[in-house]
Amino acid sequence: MALGKDYAAQQCSIARALEVVGERWTLLVVRDAFYGVRRYNDFLVHLGIPRAVLATRLQALTEAGVLARRRYQESPPRDEYVLTDSGEALWPTLRSLGLWGREHIQGTLPMRLFVHAECGTELGVFGQCTACGNIAVPVEGIEMRPGAGLDPDPEDPVSRALLAPRRLLQPLDADRV
Amino acid sequence: MALGKDYAAQQCSIARALEVVGERWTLLVVRDAFYGVRRYNDFLVHLGIPRAVLATRLQALTEAGVLARRRYQESPPRDEYVLTDSGEALWPTLRSLGLWGREHIQGTLPMRLFVHAECGTELGVFGQCTACGNIAVPVEGIEMRPGAGLDPDPEDPVSRALLAPRRLLQPLDADRV
Numbered sequence: 001m002a003l004g005k006d007y008a009a010q011q012c013s014i015a016r017a018l019e020v021v022g023e024r025w026t027l028l029v030v031r032d033a034f035y036g037v038r039r040y041n042d043f044l045v046h047l048g049i050p051r052a053v054l055a056t057r058l059q060a061l062t063e064a065g066v067l068a069r070r071r072y073q074e075s076p077p078r079d080e081y082v083l084t085d086s087g088e089a090l091w092p093t094l095r096s097l098g099l100w101g102r103e104h105i106q107g108t109l110p111m112r113l114f115v116h117a118e119c120g121t122e123l124g125v126f127g128q129c130t131a132c133g134n135i136a137v138p139v140e141g142i143e144m145r146p147g148a149g150l151d152p153d154p155e156d157p158v159s160r161a162l163l164a165p166r167r168l169l170q171p172l173d174a175d176r177v
Numbered sequence: 178m179a180l181g182k183d184y185a186a187q188q189c190s191i192a193r194a195l196e197v198v199g200e201r202w203t204l205l206v207v208r209d210a211f212y213g214v215r216r217y218n219d220f221l222v223h224l225g226i227p228r229a230v231l232a233t234r235l236q237a238l239t240e241a242g243v244l245a246r247r248r249y250q251e252s253p254p255r256d257e258y259v260l261t262d263s264g265e266a267l268w269p270t271l272r273s274l275g276l277w278g279r280e281h282i283q284g285t286l287p288m289r290l291f292v293h294a295e296c297g298t299e300l301g302v303f304g305q306c307t308a309c310g311n312i313a314v315p316v317e318g319i320e321m322r323p324g325a326g327l328d329p330d331p332e333d334p335v336s337r338a339l340l341a342p343r344r345l346l347q348p349l350d351a352d353r354v
Contacts, residue, residue, distance in 0.1 A: 009225045016285050017278030048186045086281040096269035101194030104263040126303030134311045
């Protein structure tokens with residue numbers, strides 16, 4: 001079924017949001033950006049999607065102001081993609097989707113735990129730290145840790161780099177060989 | 178581009194969740210269920226989507242345990258679709274998407290406000306009531322009110338019924354002529 005990507009007749013901010021992030025793979029590209037993935041080839045090996053799809057998604061997310069493109073090398077020219085403030089504001093959506101998948105789809109073990117880096121407590125369903133008076137933990141204060149469901153010996157180098165505990169948004173390329 | 182709907186290589190509960198709710202229109206069907214829409218024809222006029230797409234989405238959501246199908250009339254046989262507990266657990270995802278659309282997509286006015294019915298305070302980004310000690314407000318305790326961006330004179334009867342303040346999950350068919 002060929003369907004467009006907009007929901008023109010829907011007077012609804014959920015529909016507007018889905019026009020930007022509702023296409024296949026888009027939210028997984030954004031997820032990777034939270035994990036610190038910034039470079040085209042890193043997205044490519046970690047997502048395992050066709051190059052054309054990745055290029056289209058990165059372009060659309062940049063045009064929508066969710067990602068910003070930055071030149072990190074001049075010769076040959078290479079760009080990286082970083083979440084904007086608007087992009088970072090998608091964290092509660094991703095967090096709630098991940099928790100829902102883990103709790104409501106049979107056989108889904110926790111792949112990654114998201115904890116308040118300061119105290120090590122896993123974040124609640126609202127992204128709050130229940131041990132610290134239910135404060136909303138900013139994205140920079142969240143540490144990602146491997147969960148019981150995660151393959152401990154993945155094939156691609158990005159997945160391998162993501163096995164170690166790390167802060168969200170910490171650039172991935174900085175800690176790889 | 179023809180793309181499947183699963184993300185087989187992604188070891189990720191966000192990816193698992195998107196396999197269930199990530200297809201086009203799916204989250205808007207779920208949204209309508211929160212608004213109290215239960216019947217095929219009501220989804221149809223409110224969403225304005227092709228019949229075949231709606232039927233496929235309702236079936237997939239029922240098979241995934243997000244909606245439950247219930248017979249409400251025997252002759253002729255008519256079914257309605259109601260959110261399960263698993264479906265209701267998608268509220269934080271929808272809420273966060275809606276807030277993101279309103280705050281980060283230019284020109285999007287608030288279409289609907291979601292308030293804690295007991296105290297009238299608009300819910301926070303995680304669905305919590307900031308006036309009541311950041312408690313998580315259960316879906317049944319949320320009242321939906323029209324916002325500044327909502328068309329005050331919509332054409333279809335479902336949109337007209339949804340103009341009045343109402344609790345989430347309150348069956349829509351009960352208050353229409």
